[in-house]
Amino acid sequence: VILSATVYNLCGVVDNAMFGTIMSIQGHKESEYAALLGIVTGKYDTLMNVPLAISSAFGSSLIPSIVLTAKTGNRRQVHEKIDIFTRFNMIIAIPCAAGFIVLAKPLLDLLFLTENNTLGGVLLQMGAISVVFYNLSTVTNAVLQGLDNMMVPVKSAAISLVIHIISLFLMMVVFKWGIYAVVLSKIVFSLSTCILNAHALRERIGYVQEQKKTFVIPAIASIIMGIVTLVVHLLFELFVGTRIATVIALCVAVAVYGVALVLLGGVT
Numbered sequence: 001v002i003l004s005a006t007v008y009n010l011c012g013v014v015d016n017a018m019f020g021t022i023m024s025i026q027g028h029k030e031s032e033y034a035a036l037l038g039i040v041t042g043k044y045d046t047l048m049n050v051p052l053a054i055s056s057a058f059g060s061s062l063i064p065s066i067v068l069t070a071k072t073g074n075r076r077q078v079h080e081k082i083d084i085f086t087r088f089n090m091i092i093a094i095p096c097a098a099g100f101i102v103l104a105k106p107l108l109d110l111l112f113l114t115e116n117n118t119l120g121g122v123l124l125q126m127g128a129i130s131v132v133f134y135n136l137s138t139v140t141n142a143v144l145q146g147l148d149n150m151m152v153p154v155k156s157a158a159i160s161l162v163i164h165i166i167s168l169f170l171m172m173v174v175f176k177w178g179i180y181a182v183v184l185s186k187i188v189f190s191l192s193t194c195i196l197n198a199h200a201l202r203e204r205i206g207y208v209q210e211q212k213k214t215f216v217i218p219a220i221a222s223i224i225m226g227i228v229t230l231v232v233h234l235l236f237e238l239f240v241g242t243r244i245a246t247v248i249a250l251c252v253a254v255a256v257y258g259v260a261l262v263l264l265g266g267v268t
Helices: 002-023 030-072 075-111 118-127 130-146 151-174 177-203 212-240 240-263
Strands: none
Touching: 002 030, 002 151, 002 177, 030 075, 030 118, 030 130, 030 177, 075 118, 075 130, 075 177, 075 212, 075 240, 118 177, 130 151, 130 177, 151 177, 212 240
């Protein structure tokens, strides 16, 4: 478990080292690329870690439950338990991603009052989808550990880290995408981990993820939420300012998403 978490955290260390080194070789000043990294670590990662913290808590609570169910030898019950935990996780992760896309800069303006958050908002919008992949990989890590496949998440994370390094190198050296490469390579890492873990679960217990209630319905509810939230924010911004409009829009988003999720049959 510690090894798996270590490989995950190495991703950030590698990003910082590679980005600084490549930017320096490309002739950029240290103050320039240090400021860009500061936006990623101080703003982008800060907001991303909120839904990931919830996912980690789910993962920790899932392991004992999976162990007990696995001991019964009832594969169907194991599948059902994975479905429930994954669905509940996605019910939170998907609207978070949608919220980051719709209210990226307003959220940063709300938290970082005196700073220019334009670039941070763009990065948050670009990397929003990684919330879904990171949360999903956290749950599948916990499932594999609960099924006593302890080294599988470590291997998945290690392979994904190599893919991440290659993609970051190509994006920075060949395409010269700068700080955007850091965010995009994080998406590559999280997506790769999800795919490898899903493949491992299919091989070991024949598990195939349910799609409709886990992904499709929360995604549709999130789109509805995103549209309503954007309209509400734009309207209230005209009268009460950006920060108060953001708070109001967030409250409306929670209500709209909850109602949409129930009406679409995502939850009873």
